[in-house]
Amino acid sequence: MIHAAVLKKEVLEYLDPKQNENFVDCTIGEGGHAEDILNKIKPEGKVLGIDLDPQQIVSSHWLEAIYKDRVTLVNDSYSNLKEILERKSFAPVSGILLDLGMSSAQLEGTQKGFSFKIDQGLDMRYNDLTGYLTAEKIVNEYSYEKIEEILRNYGEEKFSKKNCQRNC
Ligand SMILES: C[S@@+](CC[C@H](N)C(=O)[O-])C[C@H]1O[C@@H](n2cnc3c(N)ncnc32)[C@H](O)[C@@H]1O
Secondary structure (H helix, E strand, C coil), X not given: CCCCCCCHHHHHHXXXXXXXXXXXXXXXXXXXXXXHHHHHCCCCCCEEEEECCHHHXXXXXXXXXXXXXXXXXXXXXXXXXXXXXXXCCCCCCCEEECCCCCCHHHHHCCCCXXXXXXXXXXXXCCCCCCCCCCHHHHHHHCCHHHHHHHHHHCCCCCCCCCCCCCCC
């Protein structure tokens, strides 16, 4: 495992998983948090693990080897959570975890262009089969105003206009 799951103690404290409850890990990554949850909800409790990056799903397959049918892995976006829960007939759900961001493996071990330290193409997609735009396309083809709007609204960047050379 490359990624060390963060705030493990706090995650367990706030989710408070109990015997035989079911949980959804919307960003399963390499399964660090999911493993902690699975150990708390044994013997019957289940985890539905979702990740948009197919490589991360591969990296969490070790959970299936240990926890068998108490783990279900789905390569999809948590934005489709309602449909995934219906499709997998996963209920009832006692709690949902979202550990947002990216893993160490995605930063350092891939060609996704997430890292400032490695010279790579500016891809920045978790899944290149989804039809999402690359960051390279956005940076090079979107207007200044559109990029500024993205940084301000989605990045909550208060200096989104800081380097503006124009009357904007
Ligand atoms: C910080 S890592 C999670 C690490 C994980 N908690 C662990 O213990 O290894 C964040 C994960 O969210 C995934 N991710 C990002 N956007 C996503 C989305 N829209 N839907 C599902 N997963 C997403 C990334 O691929 C990455 O694996």
